[in-house]
Amino acid sequence: MPHAIAMKKIIIVLQLLALLVYxxxxxxxxxxxxxxxxxxxxMGPLLVGIATLGLIAVxxxxxxxxxxxxxxxxxxxxxxxxxxxxxxxRAYFIHSGEVEVVREEKGSQTVIAHLAKGQYFGEMALINxxxxxxxxxxxxxxxxxxxxxxxxLVMLSVLPSTQEDIMKVLRERAMDQATK
Numbered sequence: 001m002p003h004a005i006a007m008k009k010i011i012i013v014l015q016l017l018a019l020l021v022y023x024x025x026x027x028x029x030x031x032x033x034x035x036x037x038x039x040x041x042x043m044g045p046l047l048v049g050i051a052t053l054g055l056i057a058v059x060x061x062x063x064x065x066x067x068x069x070x071x072x073x074x075x076x077x078x079x080x081x082x083x084x085x086x087x088x089x090r091a092y093f094i095h096s097g098e099v100e101v102v103r104e105e106k107g108s109q110t111v112i113a114h115l116a117k118g119q120y121f122g123e124m125a126l127i128n129x130x131x132x133x134x135x136x137x138x139x140x141x142x143x144x145x146x147x148x149x150x151x152x153l154v155m156l157s158v159l160p161s162t163q164e165d166i167m168k169v170l171r172e173r174a175m176d177q178a179t180k
Contacts, residue, residue, distance in 0.1 A: 007058065007061075007062070010054065010058055011055075011058060013054075014051045014054040014055050014058070015051075017047050017050060017051040017054075018047075018048075018051045020047055021043075021044050021047045021048050021051070024043060024044055024047075070093070070145040070146060070147055070151075071145070071146045072095065072143060072144070072145055072146070073143070073144055073146055074141070074142065074143050074144075075097075075138040075141070075142045075144070076138060076141060077138055077139060077140055077141060078137060078138065079137065079138045080135060080136070080137050081099065081136040081137065081138065081142075081144070082122065082132050082135065082136055083132065083135045084102075084103065084104055084131075084132055084133065084134050084135045085131045085132060086131060086132045087125075087131055087132075088122065088124070088125020088126050088129075088130065088131060088132050088149075089125075089126075089148065089149050090122060090126075090146050090147060090148055090149065090152075091120060091121070091122045091123040091126055091146075091147045091149075091152050092120060092121050092122045092136075092144040092145070092146055092147075093119075093120045093144060093145040093146075093147065094115060094116060094117050094118065094119050094120065094121075094142065094143075094144055095117065095143040095144060095145055096117055096141075096142065096143045097116070097117070097138060097139070097140045097141050097142030097143060098114060098115065098116045098117075098138075098139040098140045098142065099114070099115050099116075099121065099136050099137060099138055099139055099142055100113070100114050100115075100136070100137055100139050101113040101114075101115065101121060101134045101135070101136050102134060102135045102136070102137065103133070103134045103135075104135065109135075112134060114139065120166075120169075121136055122136070123152065123166055123169075126149050126152050126153070127166075
């Protein structure tokens with residue numbers, strides 16, 4: 001929600017700049033003097049240029065945000081990314097840093113994996129529509145690319161090699177759990 005408020009404020013400022021240009025233009029038409037002519041001819045194009053560039057930047061930013069496959073999130077050391085039992089609605093791809101995967105059973109916590117740059121987690125809950133089977137915490141400062149469930153499922157259907165890679169990792173993780 002803070003993002004939407006900031007964008008609305010930027011758009012309001014840009015609209016005020018455009019109104020200022022129109023006001024200067026009207027003043028120029030009603031009272032053409034040397035001062036208003038200079039003021040309008042000097043400030044008008046500058047203000048129109050700033051407003052235009054600002055609106056273009058907002059449009060490009062909103063387009064990229066809306067149609068981007070991934071969103072990025074940052075976590076500090078010790079910060080929980082999700083907890084065991086939470087609903088699984090997103091998969092995470094580690095861009096930088098390290099996380100630990102912790103499973104709680106019978107009141108005790110066991111670290112079952114450490115994951116780092118280039119690895120991913122959270123996909124199992126998206127595939128089997130079950131709650132999260134472990135808690136994931138940041139060990140270091142972590143930046144992750146977050147992929148929502150719909151985009152994840154589309155990616156699997158469109159990219160068969162990705163589906164094969166993810167299924168391979170799921171099998172490996174299942175085998176590791178079976179041997180522990």
